[in-house]
Amino acid sequence: MSFVSALTSAILPVLLVAGVGFVLGRVRDVRVDALGTVSVYVLTPCLVFYSLATTSLGSGAVAKIGAGVLGYVAVMTVVASVAARALGLEEPHRGAFVLSSTFPNAGNYGIPLARFAFGPIGQSVAVLYIVAQDVLQYTLGVFLAARGGETDLRDAATEVFRLPLLYGLLAAGLARYFDAVPPTDTALMETIQLVGDAAIPVMLLMLGIQLANTRSGPSLTRAGVPTALKLGVAPLVALALALGLGFADSDVARVFVLECAMPAAVTPLVLTIEFSGDAETSFSAPEYVSTVIFTTTVCSVATLAALIWALRGGLLWI
Template identity: 60%
Template structure:
């Protein structure tokens, strides 16, 4: 598949909806928090439950995928920490660099793009990736954002178990283990499917609104190390992990694609909620993260188009 066809069939449909959200955010005073609550507590759990219950991915593959996400996050945290310290970055900028280099926008960008590029199996794999990353984001991510702040990390595990996504995963695991899933054409499963399908366009609208509201207060050049780690180094590292764990086919390709997504928005919220209020040379961690989100999201139009072309060609995985 050519670069042009990948751009038209997989990337542009995702970007088009996000652009609508961006235009809405620029022209209207739209609060993203209510949309976030609806997605987090209703739409995303339905998407996760339905995708896991109906997923054709076998248990051992799921275990390898979760192991891959853990290896990727731990490895990227260590690598970003080394790069940041080598560049002389100090807190709070160092923590911002680590967070924005490590965690991918696997939800409101990654799930739709994986679905467009790799179909239903791509979406199921992306949902699994998102679940695993969310657990790490609210544990490892909170630690990175809050290190040095007494008492801030103690609520990390509590925060994880307040996420409906965790219970959607547990419920889906029980249903699959007991073979108790209702047929997909029943009213119950149809309701869950329709609710979950609504998550994808809402996530993309949220992405656009968040980008419209991004402060962008940090010089772009300052965020280039984080942007390079996120868009260039991360997919290469992810491919090595996938090959090492035997994640091949569509599952392995989506794993690499999700790792190559632009910086996630959640680290910005973690930085604001758990991080220090300090500045380094007039630079706030929130400004650093928000600028990295904007830069990597725009640059990903090119990097993800090239990556999808490579993955769909079968040259790797």
């Protein structure tokens, strides 16, 4: 497969739908929070349940994906923390730097892209990835965002237990364990699939609207290092982890690497706004995260197309 083929078959569909959301966000005052509520509490849990209840992935692959996400976040947190200290950043900007350099947009960018690039197996792996990452975002992520503030970390971390997608994962796991998954041609499963499939275009529309509403306060040069970490270092860390974990299915390994290589996630911006507190500087921590989200998303068009080309062409040894 060629680079152009990777760009048109995987990246272009994502850009087209997200572009519609971007234009809509520019011309109309769209409340993305409302779409987010529908996505988080209805669409994504159905997507999680259906994808995992019907997936061909075994328990070994699921465990390795979870271990891979944990290892990736741990390594990138250390790397980003060292880089932030070297740059002389203080809290809350240090936490914002680490968050935006570590957590990829594996949800409203990663799931659709994995689906377009690798089909149903890509969607299943991406869904497992985002479930594992969300647990870490609402525990470790809250801690990183709140360092130096006055937030009760224990209360904040309980947000993880309010994530409906976590219960979608548990429901799918129990249904598979007790061999109680309904046939896919039943009305129940077809309804769940219909609702879950709606999550993908809604996620992309949300991505476009969020980018349209992003205000990049600090100069783009401030986002250079986290952008390099997110789009340059992160794929290398993911590749090393994929090789070390030894995935039996090479497509699972490839999707894992692709998810890690996504641009900066939006959730860290929410966490930074909620928990970082105020700082008397020329730019705020949320502005810093917003800038990194914008720059990494724009730059990821080229880096992800190249990565998909390399992964699907067998140029990377996994």
